[in-house]
Amino acid sequence: MQFYDFSKHCGKSITQFQSQFIMSRVLQTDMETHIGCMYLEGNxxxxxxxxxxxxxxxxxxxxxxxxxxxxxxxKVQAGDAVFWEQDEWHETKTVHGLTAIVIESVELNPSAFMPLQR
Known part of the structure; x- marks a missing residue:
């Protein structure tokens, strides 16, 4: 299990096309990738x-x-990214609620874009 940071302070200012926002890159893949959003209610x-x-x-x-x-x-909170290798046993739980994006692919390399947190 590895922890990464994709919070605002790790991002880059984007100004092309008269834009004004911060982009924290997460990853890039060339192979099939599944992306979903998980909503965990309290408990x-x-x-x-x-x-x-x-x-x-x-x-x-x-x-x-x-x-x-x-x-x-x-403990994890907004801005944290947790990476698990293939076959790694894992669990996520919350007391008050949690929303997360999950990305699954044989070709994930989060360290190419995000700094390790711990």
């Missing part, structure tokens, strides 16, 4: 299971806890 859980392919969880709202088979629960 919600994504049960303990193995990752079928490498998986990146981007917490966009709320807070919760993640674990793998080697470490206890670690």
């Amino acid at each position: 919600g859980v994504i049960g303990y299971h193995q990752a079928i392919v490498p998986q990146l969880l981007l917490v966009v709202n709320g807070e919760g806890y993640v674990r793998n088979d080697k470490e206890g629960y670690i």
Whole structure:
């Protein structure tokens, strides 16, 4: 399990086309990629299971806890990105609610765009 930072302070100012915003790059793939948004209500859980392919969880709202088979629960919050390797056991849970984008692909390399957090 690796932790990355995609918060605003890691982003780059974009001004092309008269734009005015910050972009925090996350990843790039050439292979099939599945992207979804997960909404966990209070006391919600994504049960303990193995990752079928490498998986990146981007917490966009709320807070919760993640674990793998080697470490206890670690707190995560908006701006945190958690990466699990293929076959790695993992779980995500929340007390008050959490919204996250999940990206799954055999070709994930989050360290190419995001700084390691821990």
